[in-house]
């Protein structure tokens with residue numbers, strides 16, 4: 188039996204789940220397909236801290252902070268059980284960083300207070316630097332949040348080998364291994380690619396999505412930590428006897444590998460400069476890829492028809508700027524980097540406004556922004572340049 192959906196989303200991480208939620212809210216019939224299930228990619232590994240970005244200002248900081256406000260309001264209103272609003276203390280890394288905090292302060296756009304060393308000590312944080320405390324920040328339960336967003340939405344476990352467009356409809360073709368060849372009749376008017384670091388279904392090289400491998404650990408502890416904190420790593424509040432430590436950034440990992448307890452234990456070692464880790468016992472290790480874009484901004488938009496553009500206007504590789512041609516009804520929501528649970532809801536909303544109302548996404552996240560530069564500069568196109 189074939190079933191026609193308004194939109195099929197490929198990928199059930201926070202990008203796909205947020206997009207599905209908002210599309211459903213707009214009355215769409217939505218199907219989500221994931222090769223392994225809900226929050227089984229990078230989103231399942233996330234400590235899912237949701238906090239503002241500090242720094243000297245600039246477009247990425249303001250976008251992150253807008254997304255932060257949207258996300259925490261969204262979680263508190265719709266999914267309060269998934270969001271633990273513990274507050275997050277942002278701690279300087281060292282003396283030099285502590286000096287920079289003074290320059291960062293005018294750019295703190297979200298509610299915060301300054302915590303001196305005494306205040307930190309009262310909260311069992313043993314760091315000798317004045318810090319910022321963002322009271323509205325916190326952390327999500329990552330898989331729980333994705334599951335809650337997808338409640339009442341059709342989700343199927345199915346690895347997609349390819350998608351093709353026929354007579355105004357997209358057809359998703361599962362891989363042979365996924366064993367659901369019969370379901371190759373998953374059809375929809377629109378497709379959203381929310382596949383994280385894996386982008387084999389279409390030529391989206393211009394977006395430069397890459398994975399950064401990371402590990403986090405959940406530790407059993409009696410330490411009565413009421414707040415979460417971030418220095419060069421994050422330590423969560425103690426929630427039901429568990430403190431989450433995250434995360435490593437492991438370079439050069441191209442493909443997923445088994446999670447390594449040593450990586451989680453290295454985080455405990457690192458955390459010991461901030462809090463007493465003596466009773467922390469590793470309960471579970473999580474790991475996964477964070478999918479980031481070339482310029483660290485998220486990616487929301489239509490997918491450009493790269494082969495057609497290169498063929499119809501080869502001069503594009505030398506700086507010509509023809510009108511962009513898109514693949515019909517094919518969209519992307521990706522590049523959430525290390526802040527999927529901060530960016531997810533706002534990006535899912537922008538994606539929905541684009542799919543349903545054809546409202547262009549914010550130019551800061553519009554995936555078109557990277558195309559012309561990729562054509563001019565990418566070594567991948569050297570042979571035709």
Ligand SMILES: Cc1cc2nc3c(=O)[nH]c(=O)nc-3n(C[C@H](O)[C@H](O)[C@H](O)COP(=O)(O)OP(=O)(O)OC[C@H]3O[C@@H](n4cnc5c(N)ncnc54)[C@H](O)[C@@H]3O)c2cc1C
Pocket residue numbers: 197198199200201202203220221222223224225226227228229230231232233234235236237345346347348381382383384385388400401402403421433434435473474475476477478520521522523524525526527528529530
């Ligand atoms: C260790 C770690 C710690 C992190 N900590 C935080 C944090 O504290 N705060 C925060 O906000 N973010 C954090 N993140 C980042 C966050 O997890 C990512 O931003 C998020 O995972 C991006 O979500 P996504 O939906 O784009 O990708 P993913 O979660 O990777 O989802 C992509 C999905 O697509 C599926 N898929 C791919 N190809 C196919 C196909 N062909 N057919 C079917 N399915 C397919 C995959 O199975 C996968 O489930 C962390 C990430 C890691 C790894």
